[in-house]
Amino acid sequence: MxxxxxxxxxxxxxxxxxxxxxxxxxxxxxxxxxxxxxxxxxxxxxxxxxxxxxxxxxxxxxxxxxxxxxxxxxxxxxxxxxxxxxxxxxxxxxxxxxxxxxxxxxxxxxxxxxxxxxxxxxxxxxxxxxxxxxxxxxxxxxxxxxxxxxxxxxxxxxxxxxxxxxxxxxxxxxxxxxxxxxxxxxxxxxxxxxxxxxxxxxxxxxxxxxxxGSVRNELSALRRPNVWLMVAVAALGISSIFAVYTFIGPFITDAAQQDASLIPIALAVFGVGMAVGNHLGGRIADRYRSRGLILGYGGVLIFLVLIGVAGSNLTVLLFCFFGTGATMMYAIPTIQVRLTSFAPDAPTLMGALNLAALNLANSLGAIGGAITLGAGWGTLSTVWAGVALTSAGLLLYVTTVGRERSAVA
Known part of the structure; x- marks a missing residue:
């Protein structure tokens, strides 16, 4: 339908x-x-x-x-x-x-x-x-x-x-x-x-x-359960990127024991990964219904685990910064396409909701990371909060809106 x-x-x-x-x-x-x-x-x-x-x-x-x-x-x-x-x-x-x-x-x-x-x-x-x-x-x-x-x-x-x-x-x-x-x-x-x-x-x-279009069409989109499910999938899944990005400074200076002058470089590496993933994700989103999101979220989980296990090594850390940014941005265009498919008569509102979900994810990632740090689990522990949140988002997707039949997932 x-x-x-x-x-x-x-x-x-x-x-x-x-x-x-x-x-x-x-x-x-x-x-x-x-x-x-x-x-x-x-x-x-x-x-x-x-x-x-x-x-x-x-x-x-x-x-x-x-x-x-x-x-x-x-x-x-x-x-x-x-x-x-x-x-x-x-x-x-x-x-x-x-x-x-x-x-x-x-x-x-x-x-x-x-x-x-x-x-x-x-x-x-x-x-x-x-x-x-x-x-x-x-x-x-x-x-x-x-x-x-x-x-x-x-x-x-x-x-x-x-x-x-x-x-x-x-x-x-x-x-x-x-x-x-x-x-x-x-x-x-x-x-x-x-x-x-x-x-x-x-x-x-x-x-x-x-x-x-009419305000009625825009409002009718808010009554569709799949729209809110996708917003939840986005907010939960994307939060892990902020469980890393928010704490890049401590990752560099405390976990990897490097000078603070490397922080701008680390931020740039992360940004380059985001740009690459965004470009590729836009293309995959138009061809496949779910592949961009599932591969993106799955890839993020792999890089988060790598950071948690070996993030004290600068080379591994920078590689994972690039990978985390790339794989998460790979998923985001698919989220937008799916949102629009659930409410094709309200594409502007779907775009606004997607960005709202991103900012909610920002808060969730930062809060999750703060909780693990406050518990005394170490600087790199913030990635495990990200693992939990993205896993929840991926599970929610594959058990709800992602179950719809498609030619190629």
């Missing part, structure tokens, strides 16, 4: 392409504009983690209290993005993306001038509320550009900007913050966002084919 619905959606997409009122003159530039937007968003998100000590000192609060600003961003993604998506259900996706980039500029610009932590928390929530909605609408536009049957590749393209942000954007933003002040970091993010906005205005297609 879901496959028929998905095929019907593809047929509708084909018809929309045939009747497009405004042909796509520069499809590559349109895709680049979308990726540049997610690069700006990712740089602002990950860059904030790198300057937490700076704004904590400047605003005269402790680091634990300063983390409220980071948490507020995550709540913005989990709560604000789905809300915006529903409120803007009827808005043309191009118009929605332009409005979201403006809100992104406002959130980060206000963050740069926040006089105290309370206002910074509010402004980070505003900035975070853009993320999921932008990824959801961006995936719809990218799917239109690519054509029918390329939903996984489209989502991977949009996610590509985020993965590149982990390699270049976050380290650069942190460097700017360390040398010019934490407020300068947010102004740099605003500058990148302005470039993305100009690119979106110039290169996104102007067409009625990207018109929104």
């Amino acid at each position: 879901h496959q028929q619905a998905y095929e019907s959606q593809c047929t509708a997409e084909e018809k929309r392409h045939e009747t497009a009122t405004s042909p796509i003159r520069n499809p590559r530039l349109a895709l680049f504009a979308l990726a540049l937007g997610t690069f700006a968003i990712g740089t602002g998100e990950f860059g904030s983690n790198g300057i937490i000590q700076l704004f904590a000192a400047d605003l005269d609060v402790s680091i634990p209290v300063a983390t409220y600003a980071i948490t507020a961003y995550a709540f913005g993604v989990m709560i604000g993005s789905p809300a915006i998506t529903l409120l803007a259900a009827r808005v043309n996706r191009r118009t929605l993306l332009l409005g979201l980039i403006v809100l992104f500029l406002v959130g980060n610009g206000l963050s740069a001038v926040a006089p105290n932590l309370a206002l910074l928390v509010i402004f980070r929530f505003v900035a975070g509320s853009v993320q999921g909605a932008f990824f959801g609408a961006g995936a719809v536009v990218a799917a239109y550009v690519y054509g029918p049957g390329k939903g996984g590749k489209a989502f991977a393209t949009v996610m590509g900007g985020l993965t590149v942000a982990t390699i270049f954007g976050s380290p650069l933003a942190t460097f700017i913050g360390q040398n010019a002040g934490w407020r300068a970091m947010y102004w740099a993010v605003v500058a990148i966002g302005l470039l993305a906005g100009v690119a979106l205005v110039a290169w996104l297609p102007r067409t009625k084919d990207l018109r929104g």
Whole structure:
């Protein structure tokens, strides 16, 4: 039934392409504009983690209290993005993306001038509320550009900007913050966002084919059990990546007994793995219903065990950083395609829910790792929390929505 619905959606997409009122003159530039937007968003998100000590000192609060600003961003993604998506259900996706980039500029610009932590928390929530909605609408536009049957590749393209942000954007933003002040970091993010906005205005297609749908259709998707099962599969399974990424610093300095100067290199290695996995995962998601998720989650478990057993060796650790990032990102486009197949009439909301699940996974991974560390099980013990969470996500998938018959799993 879901496959028929998905095929019907593809047929509708084909018809929309045939009747497009405004042909796509520069499809590559349109895709680049979308990726540049997610690069700006990712740089602002990950860059904030790198300057937490700076704004904590400047605003005269402790680091634990300063983390409220980071948490507020995550709540913005989990709560604000789905809300915006529903409120803007009827808005043309191009118009929605332009409005979201403006809100992104406002959130980060206000963050740069926040006089105290309370206002910074509010402004980070505003900035975070853009993320999921932008990824959801961006995936719809990218799917239109690519054509029918390329939903996984489209989502991977949009996610590509985020993965590149982990390699270049976050380290650069942190460097700017360390040398010019934490407020300068947010102004740099605003500058990148302005470039993305100009690119979106110039290169996104102007067409009625990207018109929104009814709020009723979007809300009806939330009544489908398989949608929430996939959200749970994503939140549980992806959490392991954060049980590693959150603790890369201690892994390098404490477990592997290496200098802290290697931490940026380790982060970059992890980011390269994410970029590679995202690219391959987008292709596999369009060909196979479950293979990307099962292989991705299974691969993550192998690399987590390797870290837990031999992570004190720097070579093994770096290899596993790359592998963990690659295998997890290999699974994420399949999650998006499956979500959309369960609710083909609400693709933007499904994209927002996918990003909300990613941010919930961020919290679960960090909390799980903190529990094992607090229990005194050692620095590398955080990976075992990841093993438990991803195993739960994989088990939930194969026993529920993953049991549906398909030609090739």
